[in-house]
Amino acid sequence: MNATASDLPIPDRLMRVSVELFARQGYAQTSVQQIVDEAGVTKGALYHYFASKDDLLFDIYDRLLSLQKAHLEEIVSRGLDPESTLRLVCEDVIVTSIEWIREGAVFFGSQHMLSVDRQHEVRDRRREYNDAFEAILMLGRASGVFRSDIPTAVLIANFFSDPHYLAQWYSPGGAESKELVASQLTELYLAGLKAPGAPKSTRSTR
Secondary structure, eight states: OOSOGGGSOHHHHHHHHHHHHHHHHOTTTOOHHHHHHHHTOOHHHHHHHOSSHHHHHHHHHHHHHHHHHHHHHHHHTTOOOHHHHHHHHHHHHHHHHHHTHHHHHHHHHHGGGSOHHHHHHHHHHHHHHHHHHHHHHHHHHHTTOBOOSSOHHHHHHHHHHHHHHGGGTOOTTSSSOHHHHHHHHHHHHHHHHBOTTOOOOOOOOO
């Protein structure tokens, strides 16, 4: 995302400007007029791509989740063992969440202001990803690698609390790279997930 906003296609420009305004002054305090003025487009151009300000906020989340879902599907298609697959998926979630850290902070701080319909859509989209994540967990359980004494819903929530909290402590300009943080958090998660006596898997790289 090195291009200036004016160099971007209109939908991308509107998203970038929306993130900046929502982060700076809050979702509720940002008007559609401010967004189009900052983006240098007309309201007609905005409404050609987005039906409302809600759509802009939802689009921030949808882009990140769609990216992560595509990555998950590609990783699963490799046919690796469950632990190696889950390791790569978890590392990807952390890395992409850091790459989109400002967008994530804006969305998760404002999602409660979405319309009821949009909130339902967010839950449905998140459930699709969680179902795919759970399928990997279940394969690991079936092969005796992952523990089976804790409900999968708890295991899923335990991992996703990490990427959702990143904006509260991680600094992209800090000493630790996004890849190192992803590896560390994933290793901690997998250590708690392993069944007693389960064999170690071969470490796979991203």
